[in-house]
Amino acid sequence: xxxxxxxxxxxxxxxxxxxxxxxxxxxxxxxxxxxxxxxxxxxxxxxxxxxxxxxxxxxxxxxxxxxxxxxxxxxxxxxxxxxxxxxxxxxxxxxxxxxxxxxxxxxxxxxxxxxxxxxxxxxxxxxxxxxxxxxxxxxxxxxxxxxxxxxxxxxxxxxxxxxxxxxxxxxxxxxxxxxxxxxxxxxxxxxxxxxxxxxxxxxxxxxxxxxxxxxxxxxxxxxxxxxxxxxxxxxxxxxxxxxxxxxxxxxxxxxxxxxxxxxxxxxxxxxxxxxxxxxxxxxxxxxxx
Numbered sequence: 001x002x003x004x005x006x007x008x009x010x011x012x013x014x015x016x017x018x019x020x021x022x023x024x025x026x027x028x029x030x031x032x033x034x035x036x037x038x039x040x041x042x043x044x045x046x047x048x049x050x051x052x053x054x055x056x057x058x059x060x061x062x063x064x065x066x067x068x069x070x071x072x073x074x075x076x077x078x079x080x081x082x083x084x085x086x087x088x089x090x091x092x093x094x095x096x097x098x099x100x101x102x103x104x105x106x107x108x109x110x111x112x113x114x115x116x117x118x119x120x121x122x123x124x125x126x127x128x129x130x131x132x133x134x135x136x137x138x139x140x141x142x143x144x145x146x147x148x149x150x151x152x153x154x155x156x157x158x159x160x161x162x163x164x165x166x167x168x169x170x171x172x173x174x175x176x177x178x179x180x181x182x183x184x185x186x187x188x189x190x191x192x193x194x195x196x197x198x199x200x201x202x203x204x205x206x207x208x209x210x211x212x213x214x215x216x217x218x219x220x221x222x223x224x225x226x227x228x229x230x231x232x233x234x235x236x237x238x239x240x241x242x243x244x245x246x247x248x249x250x251x252x253x254x255x256x257x258x259x260x261x262x263x264x265x266x267x268x269x270x271x272x273x274x275x276x277x278x279x280x281x282x283x284x285x286x287x288x289x
Contacts, residue, residue: 003137003146004080006071008063008094009039010087010268011119011127012236014261021134026071028087028094029061030267036061039267048267049239049275058271062094068101076109081143085130085150087268089118090196115143117150122194123269124234124261125159125281131232131261149287156285158222159194162211164238164276191215212247215280216254225285228255235262238270238277247278 006024018025027038030048037043039060048058075082086095095118106112119126129150136146189211191203203218205211219228233251237244244262251257264270265277 006084013127028268031059072105076112082114124236161192161279234281
């Protein structure tokens with residue numbers, strides 16, 4: 001009997017990590033022209049970004065109730081403890097849906113050992129929680145030890161996002177039409193945070209090169225109580241691996257970091273933030289396990 005980690009595709013972890021640590025991933029639904037796709041299963045994020053550059057639009061939908069029901073019933077037959085780490089409740093209804101389904105399933109299967117954690121995080125920030133939990137599970141850590149770690153990570157994980165075109169944030173309802181128009185006109189690149197599980201603009205920078213410098217300044221300010229050299233730093237990107245590698249090199253030079261997880265942003269965020277999005281993730285305080 002051990003611990004099994006369940007999550008969803010909004011965690012944006014690379015496939016090799018998912019496979020190595022046997023993480024069970026439920027795909028977010030992606031919608032284009034009323035046709036539904038499964039994130040990273042029947043549609044690739046690169047396809048989405050290519051289409052968005054051509055002016056096409058995508059929407060996303062939360063994981064259906066029946067998918068949770070089938071998965072939870074499957075796990076009811078397992079002797080493992082299950083931890084489902086959910087996409088931020090401030091950005092999706094997935095977390096609330098999973099809570100409702102768990103209670104329904106437990107009426108039929110009262111011995112189901114399932115904990116549900118609101119990551120209050122997105123993309124690789126969410127992914128680092130899942131990654132750490134899966135590593136601990138593979139090492140034989142207990143459910144309580146993993147849940148303790150997750151509580152800390154939820155409170156201390158930092159997200160720093162930027163988007164290449166503010167127009168995508170308007171389409172996603174994050175800025176007004178006037179802000180989007182003025183931002184595009186002046187080449188303004190917003191920098192965003194995740195606060196209380198929601199995306200919040202925190203800086204406005206003119207020009208791409210200034211964005212990189214400002215993002216490093218924010219890391220420096222927010223990592224005063226953390227040893228970044230001994231952390232895993234997450235970097236996710238909207239189809240722009242060159243930008244991801246550039247910011248990686250800058251972080252290496254400035255902070256001495258050597259351990260990175262880099263991956264493309266999936267549909268849950270990418271369909272709203274657009275191609276060219278760049279995001280950084282780290283802990284603002286060391287975790288003392």
